[in-house]
Amino acid sequence: MVQDRAEAQRQADGIRTLQRDLTSGELAEVLVLSSEQKQRFDLWAESRLASLGAVFDLDRNTAQGAMSWGARIASALGGFALAVSLVLLFQRYWGFFDTWMQVFFVILAPAALLAGAEYAARRERTLYFASLLSLVSLAAFALNLVVLGQVFNIAPSERALLAWGVFAVALAYRYGQRLHLTIGLFLLVSYGCAFLTSSLGYDWLEFGARPEYAASLALILWSVPLWLRHAQNPAFESVYRTLGISIFFIAVVSLAEGNMISFFPFAPDVIRTGYRSLGLVIAMGAIWLGIRRQWPGQVNLAAFFFCGLLVFRLHAWWWAWMPSWLFFGILGLFGVVVVIALRQLRRWA
Amino acid sequence: MKKSLLVALAALALANAITLWHVARNSAGVPDTSITLNSEALSSLSRSDAKDEDSSVNFNIRWQYPGMPETMDDWGWPRIWIAREALQRLGFDCSVSPASSDAQAFYRRQPSRRAFVAMQLATSGTGLTLLETAVDSNALRGRYPDSKHVLILPAIVTIQVTSGTGVPALTAIVDKVPTQIHIPKPFSTQIRTHPNAAFRLHLTYGSLHEPRVTGVDFSTPR
Numbered sequence: 001m002v003q004d005r006a007e008a009q010r011q012a013d014g015i016r017t018l019q020r021d022l023t024s025g026e027l028a029e030v031l032v033l034s035s036e037q038k039q040r041f042d043l044w045a046e047s048r049l050a051s052l053g054a055v056f057d058l059d060r061n062t063a064q065g066a067m068s069w070g071a072r073i074a075s076a077l078g079g080f081a082l083a084v085s086l087v088l089l090f091q092r093y094w095g096f097f098d099t100w101m102q103v104f105f106v107i108l109a110p111a112a113l114l115a116g117a118e119y120a121a122r123r124e125r126t127l128y129f130a131s132l133l134s135l136v137s138l139a140a141f142a143l144n145l146v147v148l149g150q151v152f153n154i155a156p157s158e159r160a161l162l163a164w165g166v167f168a169v170a171l172a173y174r175y176g177q178r179l180h181l182t183i184g185l186f187l188l189v190s191y192g193c194a195f196l197t198s199s200l201g202y203d204w205l206e207f208g209a210r211p212e213y214a215a216s217l218a219l220i221l222w223s224v225p226l227w228l229r230h231a232q233n234p235a236f237e238s239v240y241r242t243l244g245i246s247i248f249f250i251a252v253v254s255l256a257e258g259n260m261i262s263f264f265p266f267a268p269d270v271i272r273t274g275y276r277s278l279g280l281v282i283a284m285g286a287i288w289l290g291i292r293r294q295w296p297g298q299v300n301l302a303a304f305f306f307c308g309l310l311v312f313r314l315h316a317w318w319w320a321w322m323p324s325w326l327f328f329g330i331l332g333l334f335g336v337v338v339v340i341a342l343r344q345l346r347r348w349a
Numbered sequence: 350m351k352k353s354l355l356v357a358l359a360a361l362a363l364a365n366a367i368t369l370w371h372v373a374r375n376s377a378g379v380p381d382t383s384i385t386l387n388s389e390a391l392s393s394l395s396r397s398d399a400k401d402e403d404s405s406v407n408f409n410i411r412w413q414y415p416g417m418p419e420t421m422d423d424w425g426w427p428r429i430w431i432a433r434e435a436l437q438r439l440g441f442d443c444s445v446s447p448a449s450s451d452a453q454a455f456y457r458r459q460p461s462r463r464a465f466v467a468m469q470l471a472t473s474g475t476g477l478t479l480l481e482t483a484v485d486s487n488a489l490r491g492r493y494p495d496s497k498h499v500l501i502l503p504a505i506v507t508i509q510v511t512s513g514t515g516v517p518a519l520t521a522i523v524d525k526v527p528t529q530i531h532i533p534k535p536f537s538t539q540i541r542t543h544p545n546a547a548f549r550l551h552l553t554y555g556s557l558h559e560p561r562v563t564g565v566d567f568s569t570p571r
Binding site: 088091092093094095096097098099103107110111114118141144145148149150151152153154155159160163166167170171172173174197198201202203205206209210259261268 | 353358360367369403406454461531534541558559
């Protein structure tokens with residue numbers, strides 16, 4: 001039983017390719033089917049395509065696939081634009097309402113938009129409108145807590161990040177939306193960092209100042225698909241991995257090259273050197289693991305951060321005294337070395 | 350799938366319930382402070398863009414460090430106004446001499462601390478002056494029991510090395526004091542219809558040190 005649209009699309013594309021190749025091309029010469037076998041295959045292929053098409057709104061050709069992507073992008077951009085519009089509209093008129101009306105509106109808005117998303121999801125298989133409305137609902141929920149805080153002069157709290165994060169992740173699982181999951185997980189990691197910062201008596205808004213919190217939480221995020229299977233949303237596993245690895249490496253790069261605060265009681269130079277080495281080693285490990293497990297997103301990101309860390313170091317060591325042409329020449333040579341190393345790794349995998 | 354919809358609805362309901370309960374807690378019981386500010390003590394936060402896109406009325410309460418502006422250094426930061434012991438009581442590590450070459454890096458690496466500040470209202474009602482910072486708000490209220498003229502507010506304190514006096518010394522920057530006041534209806538309508546009139550703003554701070562506007566009265570025009 002196929003649960004995911006992407007998987008259904010892959011299966012349908014495979015069947016159509018096989019159908020085409022069996023009637024024309026090399027395969028038709030190598031694998032000659034009797035008319036009865038061909039009839040049985042055509043029957044099976046049509047019935048399988050029909051059953052997949054009944055559950056998922058599949059693209060029948062490349063042009064339709066491009067249109068679907070366009071619709072997805074338009075849905076996300078439309079969602080963002082409507083969210084901004086909602087906030088600005090409220091801001092324009094809220095001063096003319098009594099407090100109870102302001103409170104009533106901001107509490108009702110996300111619930112009403114969620115009901116709209118739910119209605120849309122039950123009427124369309126593509127979920128473009130459900131995605132758009134749920135994104136606006138998330139913005140309305142953000143507006144909800146911000147306005148309540150402003151109306152009642154409440155000091156800002158990190159707990160709002162938790163509420164928004166949980167809401168966004170729940171919407172992501174409900175409508176199978178990777179964008180919502182990315183936003184939600186980012187909010188939850190931010191909340192985790194802010195909570196730990198605040199627990200130590202510091203200002204929660206400085207949650208970015210100690211990147212080791214973010215790095216630790218990012219590793220937990222990265223590991224989620226290892227112990228939590230996503231049978232219904234297999235594409236979510238790559239979101240966890242991609243976001244986890246991105247946050248982890250951004251934290252490591254900021255510790256290695258920035259002036260961030262570390263928990264380790266060593267001299268700042270020692271800590272920076274440690275994180276530089278750790279970053280390179282982990283990036284290499286992530287590339288190797290990504291190739292082994294066939295996680296292309298992880299391989300690309302880890303390679304990007306590996307090169308980034310190297311470029312930072314080379315710049316710090318050589319840029320001041322080396323002629324610019326030579327510096328970029330060496331960078332180019334490093335690029336060639338990385339390509340050769342990756343090709344070798346690919347062969348081993 | 351249905352479970353995730355329930356989780357989303359629960360997040361909505363719970364977040365709003367907790368926020369409204371927080372508001373109720375702040376308003377319940379004996380107020381911490383009841384204070385009256387003149388309009389000179391407030392700076393308007395309304396946006397001045399041509400499109401006039403924000404219809405709310407918000408003000409910021411002006412406050413200053415003790416002895417300001419005379420004690421301000423060239424960068425606009427306060428010179429020494431807080432003792433080293435007070436900084437240590439807030440949780441800062443003051444073990445490195447501010448005159449040492451490592452001092453800037455050492456103190457810059459210390460994160461800000463959450464604390465409370467006592468702020469005194471000028472007798473003319475035209476602004477607040479910082480008196481003291483402490484970790485415990487009750488201890489601060491104990492030392493400044495005048496709840497008609499001294500506000501206790503949460504704040505964020507950052508340690509800093511200043512060389513404003515010529516000799517490097519430790520000082521503190523007080524930040525994120527919740528001085529923004531949202532004016533609800535009908536008071537906002539009154540202020541909007543008399544944009545140039547002087548007024549007095551009555552505020553009540555609850556048990557969680559958060560303000561509520563209890564009245565606005567207009568006196569002579571500016």
